[in-house]
Amino acid sequence: MKLIMAVVQDKDSNRLSDALIEKDFRATKLASTGGFLKAGNTTFLIGTDDENVEQVLSIIKENCKTREQLVAPISPMGGNADSYVPYPVEVQIGGATVFILPVDRFEKF
Amino acid sequence: MKLIMAVVQDKDSNRLSDALIEKDFRATKLASTGGFLKAGNTTFLIGTDDENVEQVLSIIKENCKTREQLVAPISPMGGNADSYVPYPVEVQIGGATVFILPVDRFEKF
């Protein structure tokens, strides 16, 4: 048995939850901030048998991996039109930091 | 030394805290949601020597185990008396999902 701790961006959190539930994996979510990833993030705790670790990692990768997104620029409020970029820019979003921890024992009461 | 991570329902959280304190066990509580258990839940982190693991598990089981509770039905507001069940129903509450993790080293500063 392993405990998978995955830190993902908030924006990917719901999609990851849904994808895990669809495959019958249970996860507990902890509110977390900063550090591994910019902005708000969520830490998933997923307990699973050794033989399912690869599948869980695939689900995390599929739903949270770092990718680029085109962001429409925001028109400057009032002043400073000098810094205005009049075309969409690519920003990096997503990403997951995943620790797979050994579990000595698992109990369910 | 072991780190016991226990996910329990919010409604059992205070009672478990009190029971652990009474036996001199220290726990840190993390706010958590979803997954292993329905609705709001709390994740307890409890560090303890190997020889006390059984005792901590007993305390968790005693205070959080799945059990049935009779719930009085709520009278329908205004309409739809058709769906009204005029007798108490049994619902399942509680439950704990517990991971016992090995600890390489423990420090207190």
Place this chain on the structure above:
Amino acid sequence: MKLIMAVVQDKDSNRLSDALIEKDFRATKLASTGGFLKAGNTTFLIGTDDENVEQVLSIIKENCKTREQLVAPISPMGGNADSYVPYPVEVQIGGATVFILPVDRFEKF
């Protein structure tokens, strides 16, 4: 690789974050309460190679270790001047409880 879980007081949390970032260590922070330490606390998750564990522990110790602080007494509002202590008192603040966990595998997507 190790996962360092450190429970520290909220008042030391920002300073510890800054000190870790300055040395290129990434941490995820989980909101936590009670237990190991009085009042509000924060649980840091820090993943690091085995050879950096000592350095991370030093940073935690330096920024969070238990120490005494002189606290100016608060003048009693309105009544009960009997319980008023007219000189600063020493209170213990800070402290860190740290678990170093083995990691089977680490992934970044």
